[in-house]
Amino acid sequence: xxxxxxxxxxxxxxxxxxxxxxxxxxxxxxxxxxxxxxxxxxxxxxxxxxxxxxxxxxxxxxxxxxxxxxxxxxxxxxxxxxxxxxxxxxxxxxxxxxxxxxxxxxxxxxxxxxxxxxxxxxxxxxxxxxxxx
Amino acid sequence: xxxxxxxxxxxxxxxxxxxxxxxxxxxxxxxxxxxxxxxxxxxxxxxxxxxxxxxxxxxxxxxxxxxxxxxxxxxxxxxxxxxxxxxxxxxxxxxxxxxxxxxxxxxxxxxxxxxxxxxxxxxxxxxxxxxxxxxxxxxxxxxxxxxxxxxxxxxxxxxxxxxxxxxxxxxxxxxxxxxxxxxxxxxxxxxxxxxxxxxxxxxxxxxxxxxxxxxxxxxxxxxxxxxxxxxxxxxxxxxxxxxxxxxxxxxxxxxxxxxxxxxxxxxxxxxxxxxxxxxxxxxxxxxxxxxxxxxxxxxxxxxxxxxxxxxxxxxxxxxxxxxxxxxxxxxxxxxxxxxxxxxxxxxxxxxxxxxxxxxxxxxxxxxxxxxxxxxxxxxxxxxxxxxxxxxx
Amino acid sequence: xxxxxxxxxxxxxxxxxxxxxxxxxxxxxxxxxxxxxxxxxxxxxxxxxxxxxxxxxxxxxxxxxxxxxxxxxxxxxxxxxxxxxxxxxxxxxxxxxxxxxxxxxxxxxxxxxxxxxxxxxxxxxxxxxxxxxxxxxxxxxxxxxxxxxxxxxxxxxxxxxxxxxxxxxxxxxxxxxxxxxxxxxxxxxxxxxxxxxxxxxxxxxxxxxxxxxxxxxxxxxxxxxxxxxxxxxxxxxxxxxxxxxxxxxxxxxxxxxxxxxxxxxxxxxxxxxxxxxxxxxxxxxxxxxxxxxxxxxxxxxxxxxxxxxxxxxxxxxxxxxx
Numbered sequence: 001x002x003x004x005x006x007x008x009x010x011x012x013x014x015x016x017x018x019x020x021x022x023x024x025x026x027x028x029x030x031x032x033x034x035x036x037x038x039x040x041x042x043x044x045x046x047x048x049x050x051x052x053x054x055x056x057x058x059x060x061x062x063x064x065x066x067x068x069x070x071x072x073x074x075x076x077x078x079x080x081x082x083x084x085x086x087x088x089x090x091x092x093x094x095x096x097x098x099x100x101x102x103x104x105x106x107x108x109x110x111x112x113x114x115x116x117x118x119x120x121x122x123x124x125x126x127x128x129x130x131x132x133x
Numbered sequence: 134x135x136x137x138x139x140x141x142x143x144x145x146x147x148x149x150x151x152x153x154x155x156x157x158x159x160x161x162x163x164x165x166x167x168x169x170x171x172x173x174x175x176x177x178x179x180x181x182x183x184x185x186x187x188x189x190x191x192x193x194x195x196x197x198x199x200x201x202x203x204x205x206x207x208x209x210x211x212x213x214x215x216x217x218x219x220x221x222x223x224x225x226x227x228x229x230x231x232x233x234x235x236x237x238x239x240x241x242x243x244x245x246x247x248x249x250x251x252x253x254x255x256x257x258x259x260x261x262x263x264x265x266x267x268x269x270x271x272x273x274x275x276x277x278x279x280x281x282x283x284x285x286x287x288x289x290x291x292x293x294x295x296x297x298x299x300x301x302x303x304x305x306x307x308x309x310x311x312x313x314x315x316x317x318x319x320x321x322x323x324x325x326x327x328x329x330x331x332x333x334x335x336x337x338x339x340x341x342x343x344x345x346x347x348x349x350x351x352x353x354x355x356x357x358x359x360x361x362x363x364x365x366x367x368x369x370x371x372x373x374x375x376x377x378x379x380x381x382x383x384x385x386x387x388x389x390x391x392x393x394x395x396x397x398x399x400x401x402x403x404x405x406x407x408x409x410x411x412x413x414x415x416x417x418x419x420x421x422x423x424x425x426x427x428x429x430x431x432x433x434x435x436x437x438x439x440x441x442x443x444x445x446x447x448x449x450x451x452x453x454x455x456x457x458x459x460x461x462x463x464x465x466x467x468x469x470x471x472x473x474x475x476x477x478x479x480x481x482x483x484x485x486x487x488x489x490x491x492x493x494x495x496x497x498x499x500x501x502x503x504x505x506x507x508x509x510x511x512x513x514x515x516x517x518x519x520x521x522x523x524x525x
Numbered sequence: 526x527x528x529x530x531x532x533x534x535x536x537x538x539x540x541x542x543x544x545x546x547x548x549x550x551x552x553x554x555x556x557x558x559x560x561x562x563x564x565x566x567x568x569x570x571x572x573x574x575x576x577x578x579x580x581x582x583x584x585x586x587x588x589x590x591x592x593x594x595x596x597x598x599x600x601x602x603x604x605x606x607x608x609x610x611x612x613x614x615x616x617x618x619x620x621x622x623x624x625x626x627x628x629x630x631x632x633x634x635x636x637x638x639x640x641x642x643x644x645x646x647x648x649x650x651x652x653x654x655x656x657x658x659x660x661x662x663x664x665x666x667x668x669x670x671x672x673x674x675x676x677x678x679x680x681x682x683x684x685x686x687x688x689x690x691x692x693x694x695x696x697x698x699x700x701x702x703x704x705x706x707x708x709x710x711x712x713x714x715x716x717x718x719x720x721x722x723x724x725x726x727x728x729x730x731x732x733x734x735x736x737x738x739x740x741x742x743x744x745x746x747x748x749x750x751x752x753x754x755x756x757x758x759x760x761x762x763x764x765x766x767x768x769x770x771x772x773x774x775x776x777x778x779x780x781x782x783x784x785x786x787x788x789x790x791x792x793x794x795x796x797x798x799x800x801x802x803x804x805x806x807x808x809x810x811x812x813x814x815x816x817x818x819x820x821x822x823x824x825x826x827x828x829x830x831x832x833x834x835x836x837x838x839x840x841x842x843x844x845x846x847x
Contacts, residue, residue, distance in 0.1 A: 009273065010589060011589070014549075014586075014589055014590040015589075015590065015592060028389075029388075030274060050592075058292065058393075059288040059289070059291045059292040059295070059393065060288070060291065061284050061287035061288050061290075061291060061339045061340050061341075061342075062337070062339065062340040063279065063281065063284045063287075063338075063339045064336070064337040064338060064339065064340070065263075065281070065283070065336075065337075065338045065339070066263070066279065066281040066284065066339070067260070067263055067264050067267060067276060067279075067281045068260040068261065068263065068264055069264075070279055070281075071260070072540055072837065073279075073540055073541070076279060078278075078279050078280055078284050078287075078288070078339070080288045080292070080387070080388070080393065087388070087389070088387075088388040088389070089388055090274065090275050090278055090279075090280050090288075090386070090387070090388055091278050091279070092278065092279045092541075094539065094541065095539075095826075098340075103291070103292075103295050110546075110550065111546050111549040111550055111553070111590055112539075112541040112542060112546050113540075113541040113542065113543060113545075113546060114277060114278060114279075114541070115277060122581075123543075123545075123577055123578075124277065125545060125546065125549075125586060125590070126277075126278070127278075128278075128541065
């Protein structure tokens with residue numbers, strides 16, 4: 001059971017907690033210890049940044065055959081989303097039909113069950129997305 | 134920078150058939166490929182200085198690590214305590230193993246090295262395999278949120294279609310071509326031609342990709358004997374030189390990339406290889422590329438410089454990469470038809486180029502092939518390795 | 526069944542939703558309507574009879590997910606369908622008087638459930654899912670809780686034993702000696718204490734296990750249909766258990782005007798009722814309710830599913846590998 005491994009990323013999963021490089025202002029999700037552009041100068045200069053969860057769809061797919069943990073959910077929509085403040089995130093698109101989805105649409109974050117470690121293990125909660133506006 | 138201290142060449146090649154090898158264990162697959170390569174090189178085992186084995190996930194698939202030791206034991210070289218090294222970069226493990234062997238020879242440390250790649254993936258059920266192969270991409274930030282490996286390539290496919298007008302038919306034509314080639318390769322997992330409709334109407338995996346857009350689950354092993362050019366010439370009538378080698382990395386997750394319609398790691402790796410070999414894309418006569426998914430071949434042939442960005446789909450559809458085309462790609466059948474045991478693929482690709490350059494690829498021979506290229510990629514492009522081979 | 530229970534439709538949670546996800550969304554929506562830093566929330570109570578964990582509180586996950594952790598108290602509550610209002614009373618108690626030794630400026634009370642009923646059982650027809658969150662504090666309030674009291678007895682009308690998947694009920698016993706007795710005694714006593722009568726109220730909201738009981742108890746107490754109408758949500762969303770009365774109260778706040786008098790009475794099997802007299806304040810005019818969807822808008826967003834999809838979502842059929 002990977003309790004600690006999942007617990008460590010709670011803030012990222014629940015609240016889209018990432019980082020902002022104080023040197024160049026770029027924002028990253030998930031959080032980073034060092035800015036991939038500023039390198040050594042950024043060590044100690046990465047502050048927490050909470051993304052709003054608002055973004056735009058840059059690509060999407062309807063998953064019919066996926067990983068075993070997602071068997072009961074297929075088919076579901078997986079989207080590649082450009083977050084408003086920068087960087088990208090992958091997440092399921094919920095509460096809509098595939099016919100309503102196209103590249104360029106706006107989305108907002110919702111809080112859902114992501115996975116669980118079997119019937120007796122912990123449940124992992126986190127971000128999914130739905131069409132907004 | 135980027136020059137080898139000694140020239141290296143391939144003396145011998147060998148591989149098992151790829152597919153569902155229920156009767157053959159990992160050890161047996163390994164030794165079968167190894168023995169064929171040694172026989173092909175016509176050398177004695179005592180000449181071997183070192184062994185490299187590319188393998189992604191013996192731990193997950195077989196509950197066994199330290200397979201370098203397992204394989205060196207199987208090939209009977211433990212008497213001389215020959216050094217053995219396992220190398221991993223998801224499905225680029227094979228080419229990465231080759232690259233390490235190149236450096237070991239070029240540096241003068243060794244003269245003859247057996248380089249193998251092997252994977253046994255069918256001992257687990259397909260959904261478990263699907264979970265394990267996702268370990269080549271980002272389990273924490275892609276897998277946990279519902280992404281399977283095919284779905285990540287499906288996202289790339291849709292974006293490619295949106296940005297460049299690539300069509301579903303163009304993408305599907307990669308599978309048609311590769312199956313046609315695989316039908317002429319006795320080692321291929323699938324040796325049957327298929328038509329475009331079959332690909333288009335296949336059960337969906339992650340739209341727009343269907344069953345025939347995706348690599349099969351396979352077992353298999355491939356091996357080659359690498360040596361410094363002088364040793365190679367001594368033993369081998371037609372050594373095939375490796376004139377270029379390049380490697381590039383990229384983020385594990387596609388979310389941290391600049392664009393999902395290209396593989397920056399392949400662009401970097403190919404540039405390094407072209408520079409080292411002193412050739413350009415138009416000099417390449419035949420290529421093996423990493424078609425783990427049909428869209429990956431389209432992106433690869435663009436990133437390798439064979440076609441401008443966005444033109445890959447059209448090029449495949451119009452036959453420019455078929456056996457008769459301007460740049461035949463995946464004459465072996467590619468990962469799609471030849472099969473894709475993760476660690477073995479990188480070596481199998483090299484072996485096909487060697488066959489082509491030796492003029493021994495009967496049934497699928499590219500006329501006057503003198504310079505070949507192999508591109509091997511890990512996961513969604515976190516690692517790419519490109520090798521360029523030339524007739525001596 | 527639909528006509529006798531007065532339920533036309535019920536809400537079904539998706540396979541990735543549960544009481545925790547519903548509580549978080551309700552809490553986030555409540556917070557979005559006020560200009561309050563989440564760290565000023567000193568207590569979170571979540572009442573439900575379908576907490577995802579039997580041991581590990583829903584309230585702590587809500588706390589992290591709204592940014593209120595770690596300087597707060599939190600607890601999960603249980604009292605059948607009135608666990609949410611029990612939380613409301615606890616929140617009220619903690620925030621009522623300013624006290625530097627119990628420094629809770631505002632508290633969140635949530636009622637949420639993803640209720641279950643055995644296939645074919647009458648309960649299955651009505652058991653649904655939903656949640657409502659109320660931020661309780663002293664400043665800038667949209668409603669003053671003028672008075673609250675409860676009526677509690679040991680009455681076994683509806684229960685679920687530890688380890689059992691579906692609850693049991695005592696059929697017609699759930700009516701007169703249970704729901705009606707507690708709701709009516711509680712409402713009557715509150716009106717006596719506050720010297721009010723049914724005609725003083727603009728809105729009355731009762732716990733609503735079906736669409737019939739609240740109309741019947743309203744009539745018996747002397748309220749008319751218009752007073753009950755706004756807060757009666759069960760006919761279109763089913764019985765949301767711990768969220769039942771609270772969603773009705775939220776629907777009333779969506780349209781309430783300054784000076785409106787509200788009587789809200791919950792009911793939980795086992796059994797008990799909590800009653801609240803609430804006066805709507807002027808602050809409702811500047812309240813940013815538009816920052817989150819209104820209750821009826823949320824209902825209209827839903828789409829219908831068939832029974833087999835419903836069975837799959839509610840895990841009543843075991844899928845392969847489960």
